[in-house]
Amino acid sequence: MEWNIPSLKDLEHYFWRCTACGTCRSAYEFGPPPTARPICPAGTEFGFEGFYSSKGKAAFARGITDGTLTFDDPEFLEAIYKCTVCAGCQNQCQIDFKPHIPEVIEAMRREAVASGKGPMPLQQNLVQSMKNYNNPYQGPRRLRTDWTRPFKKAKTPIKDINTQPAEVLFYVGCTGAFNKAAMSVPQATARIFQKLGIDFGILGENEVCCGSTAMRVGDANEFKRVATSNLETFQKLHKEKGVKTIVTSCAGCYRAIKKDYILSSEYDETMDGIQVVHTAQFLHQLYKEGKLPLTKEVPWKVTYHDPCHTGRHLNKFVVDHDGSTLWEGAYVDVDESDCLYDIPRELIQAVPGVQFQEMERIRGNSFCCGGGGGVMTGFSDWSSKNAGLRIMEGLETGMEKMVSICPFCYFNLTEGSRRVGSNMTLHDLTELIDAALEG
Amino acid sequence: MSEMPKQSKESEGVVKALQAIVGEKYATAATHIRYAYSYDMSFVTPKLPDYVVMAETVEQIQQIMRFANAEKIPVIPYTAGTNIGGLCIPERGGILLDLKRMNKIVKIDPESHYAVVEPGVSHGMLAEALHKHNLRFGWPVGPPSASVSSCAISHGIGGLNARYGLNSQEITSMEVVLPTGELVRVGSCAIVDDAWHSTLPLPKMDGLFKGWLGSTGVVTKLGLTVHPIPPVLKVFTVSCDNVEDMYSYMHNLAYYEICDDLTAVSWWLAQVPIPYPYRPKPDDVPEMFSFANTNSFTEKEKEAREEIWQMVVDEEQKKGTSLKVTEYPEEALRARTQLPSQIVGSTKNYCKMAGAGISWPGTFTPANKWAPVYNEWKRILIEHNLSPSVRMSMYRGVHYGMLRAMIPFNKQSQEETENARKAIVECLKVDLDNGGIPYKPPVDFAIEINKRAHPGYLELMKRIKQMLDPNDIMNPGKLGI
Ligand SMILES: Cc1cc2nc3c(=O)[nH]c(=O)nc-3n(C[C@H](O)[C@H](O)[C@H](O)COP(=O)(O)OP(=O)(O)OC[C@H]3O[C@@H](n4cnc5c(N)ncnc54)[C@H](O)[C@@H]3O)c2cc1C
Ligand code: SF4
Ligand code: SF4
Numbered sequence: 001m002e003w004n005i006p007s008l009k010d011l012e013h014y015f016w017r018c019t020a021c022g023t024c025r026s027a028y029e030f031g032p033p034p035t036a037r038p039i040c041p042a043g044t045e046f047g048f049e050g051f052y053s054s055k056g057k058a059a060f061a062r063g064i065t066d067g068t069l070t071f072d073d074p075e076f077l078e079a080i081y082k083c084t085v086c087a088g089c090q091n092q093c094q095i096d097f098k099p100h101i102p103e104v105i106e107a108m109r110r111e112a113v114a115s116g117k118g119p120m121p122l123q124q125n126l127v128q129s130m131k132n133y134n135n136p137y138q139g140p141r142r143l144r145t146d147w148t149r150p151f152k153k154a155k156t157p158i159k160d161i162n163t164q165p166a167e168v169l170f171y172v173g174c175t176g177a178f179n180k181a182a183m184s185v186p187q188a189t190a191r192i193f194q195k196l197g198i199d200f201g202i203l204g205e206n207e208v209c210c211g212s213t214a215m216r217v218g219d220a221n222e223f224k225r226v227a228t229s230n231l232e233t234f235q236k237l238h239k240e241k242g243v244k245t246i247v248t249s250c251a252g253c254y255r256a257i258k259k260d261y262i263l264s265s266e267y268d269e270t271m272d273g274i275q276v277v278h279t280a281q282f283l284h285q286l287y288k289e290g291k292l293p294l295t296k297e298v299p300w301k302v303t304y305h306d307p308c309h310t311g312r313h314l315n316k317f318v319v320d321h322d323g324s325t326l327w328e329g330a331y332v333d334v335d336e337s338d339c340l341y342d343i344p345r346e347l348i349q350a351v352p353g354v355q356f357q358e359m360e361r362i363r364g365n366s367f368c369c370g371g372g373g374g375v376m377t378g379f380s381d382w383s384s385k386n387a388g389l390r391i392m393e394g395l396e397t398g399m400e401k402m403v404s405i406c407p408f409c410y411f412n413l414t415e416g417s418r419r420v421g422s423n424m425t426l427h428d429l430t431e432l433i434d435a436a437l438e439g
Numbered sequence: 440m441s442e443m444p445k446q447s448k449e450s451e452g453v454v455k456a457l458q459a460i461v462g463e464k465y466a467t468a469a470t471h472i473r474y475a476y477s478y479d480m481s482f483v484t485p486k487l488p489d490y491v492v493m494a495e496t497v498e499q500i501q502q503i504m505r506f507a508n509a510e511k512i513p514v515i516p517y518t519a520g521t522n523i524g525g526l527c528i529p530e531r532g533g534i535l536l537d538l539k540r541m542n543k544i545v546k547i548d549p550e551s552h553y554a555v556v557e558p559g560v561s562h563g564m565l566a567e568a569l570h571k572h573n574l575r576f577g578w579p580v581g582p583p584s585a586s587v588s589s590c591a592i593s594h595g596i597g598g599l600n601a602r603y604g605l606n607s608q609e610i611t612s613m614e615v616v617l618p619t620g621e622l623v624r625v626g627s628c629a630i631v632d633d634a635w636h637s638t639l640p641l642p643k644m645d646g647l648f649k650g651w652l653g654s655t656g657v658v659t660k661l662g663l664t665v666h667p668i669p670p671v672l673k674v675f676t677v678s679c680d681n682v683e684d685m686y687s688y689m690h691n692l693a694y695y696e697i698c699d700d701l702t703a704v705s706w707w708l709a710q711v712p713i714p715y716p717y718r719p720k721p722d723d724v725p726e727m728f729s730f731a732n733t734n735s736f737t738e739k740e741k742e743a744r745e746e747i748w749q750m751v752v753d754e755e756q757k758k759g760t761s762l763k764v765t766e767y768p769e770e771a772l773r774a775r776t777q778l779p780s781q782i783v784g785s786t787k788n789y790c791k792m793a794g795a796g797i798s799w800p801g802t803f804t805p806a807n808k809w810a811p812v813y814n815e816w817k818r819i820l821i822e823h824n825l826s827p828s829v830r831m832s833m834y835r836g837v838h839y840g841m842l843r844a845m846i847p848f849n850k851q852s853q854e855e856t857e858n859a860r861k862a863i864v865e866c867l868k869v870d871l872d873n874g875g876i877p878y879k880p881p882v883d884f885a886i887e888i889n890k891r892a893h894p895g896y897l898e899l900m901k902r903i904k905q906m907l908d909p910n911d912i913m914n915p916g917k918l919g920i
Contacts, residue, residue, distance in 0.1 A: 021480065022585065034563065063474045069470060
């Protein structure tokens, strides 16, 4: 399988479009009323321009390509990884660099890995674990199904799709499977599916990491290995077990399959006849069809956190590749229709008894939890500190529970809440929906 | 990159000393950090600072200045580096003093209509805070994340300049750390600690720190007049086939002082983005467009302004000029009326097509010289294959205003950058010879200014600089003296 993953050199033209205007440093909206909010977790924490937003990343990229900056300098190597690749900066920029910003950040990391220096030591453990165990959490394969124990106990086991056919593959993801605190996410998802009578199965011990973390820290080879394996599995399941839909509750997996896997030359062919959806979309479709009976009162005071990976990372950029509309490489427009902004909000507010209040930074300008881009592994202290900032913003709404649709955010924001000593609790949307369903 | 990274024992000592002042996290000599401060969007050649420091308090700045003065290390104040003139690019290395962390809005007095800000307060932040009191300021068409105070002390221009003058004319008081480390105040706050309402009737010593390109001290607090937001916006838009007719209209309308902003732009600047390289204007479209922003408290007030404007239009048309009442292109109009603007601030309207570079001959020019200078600029710029994307804005009254050509270029190419630099410096010379003076001038411009300057002016400038900064450590080299 061929993969079309660009090198830093391939992207040089684009980071040379950055004017160093610094508009990407904050999320500003004219309104009225006007609002200006910090948007870059790295800049907020580390302050210097190089850390700040895509302006700083363009500087680093230029420094690498002109030979001034090298990965032999451990401080520089670290700086490349002190970024959650949240794309908050990308959302502000209006010039031709815009569509390529996260790609440039990751291309620098790929250079770092290729030079033998990257990723950061703790992230190297993560990649090594992927090589050893097919997951980044150093979890033996047999532990992958630990989260299903309550189902076995209740004598409502989950179908093993390796042996039994099902229309829906629930692709659990490593965080939900191995991270104890986040196990409630796949558990709630599976409970909902069972309550609704969905014919679904899981890969169980045979599930292989989606490769998102490897890609985010610049290990393209490891990404390609697992992504190729997954694409092959998906096709096999489609042909042999009748899988038509892949559902995932993990924002990282969803982003990887939707946006990284398409870099494969055989994506269209392999995925022909298979749709990939996030659980939120899957449930929303049922809700619209009147097949999601949210009848139980859930008296929660809720605010919603948009994960980067189900939000602005799913932007579709219109780029004039051949110069026929504007000029070659021109950024023409952005289409937000794939971003899961409205769907979770609609579902939250459809639950009887829920009181809902938005935070200030939402949707495309959501403030990253701080866990993405390998930061939760590489710099856990900063990661939870940043999550604490997001929790404080949540507290300003007067709400008590923060709902999201990403087990990564779930875990990190829980850490953040603990760190700032707040009573704000984190919940996956599936937990809320589960609570609202009879059964 | 003009200079290779510098890391030595000596530099380690300096970093340690700076870290002792601001904390370990906020002082560095790391190459990658310095690199990100070595360039801006202008044609000015990149140069690395030796150190970067982020101060948070006035005391820290005092200590940094005392240290730098004793060690004779240059200090370059920096807030966002968006001045379009390479003004924060260190000519002689030294300490890049990033003031972004000093970002408190110290005070908004909604009754007396003034605000006090630290240097790191951005236009976006202040716009948000003022709006809560239905107040506004003269927002530039620059990045919302750039500094309010740096704009004001650099004689910046905002959207209220026809009504209230330049942003530097809005300054009411100042607190400054001198290059030698002493803390001084000018204006009413010098006499009563929390009185920030006026620089007058005291000697206007704020002039020691305005227009000096960060070379006389570090401003740590700035008092500014702010203004109510009249609810009724009316924008009058016209076009003309030539600059002479447009000047005639603007001069006529400015006489009545009814506009917040009275600006004209050439066809090339009205395009989003500015064409790069130069593209001829279609024959059947006008060459100049003007928008005149007015804000009124009542419909009647608006109608009165409208009546005056209509009278001016009638008069101009009677003169037989090419003036027509026209629609101003919508996106460009939004960019003029919805400020601060993220879209314009991100340079989309200017250099999206060219890539990474913009510079300008940005000048304050007698209004009656706009037309001849424009025509010369047009010739020069077209010769260099650059769009004559010119803006003319009347300041308070009719005698002078901003004349500038926003010139985007492809900064990735040294050749194209040099082409733009040459064209811009040539334009600048034409303007200087017509009585115009560039604002926020890069060193190339400063040299041209000084060539023409009265010897007494230069001598006085040198003496003031010597008095305030005996070791010439503050942003050295920028004044071209
Ligand atoms: C697209 C675009 C459009 C623009 N339009 C306008 C416009 O309409 N009007 C306008 O006025 N400007 C405009 N600008 C220029 C600039 O954005 C503004 O003037 C801005 O507010 C300057 O702030 P800054 O933080 O970038 O200053 P910087 O570039 O960081 O600093 C400017 C100068 O002030 C000095 N300085 C900074 N802080 C201090 C301090 N505390 N004490 C002493 N000296 C200090 C610096 O050394 C430097 O000489 C535009 C820029 C862009 C990119
Ligand atoms: S990335 Fe975009 S918004 Fe940020 S500095 Fe560069 S051009 Fe400006
Ligand atoms: S991706 Fe996020 S953390 Fe990284 S520079 Fe952009 S805004 Fe900052």
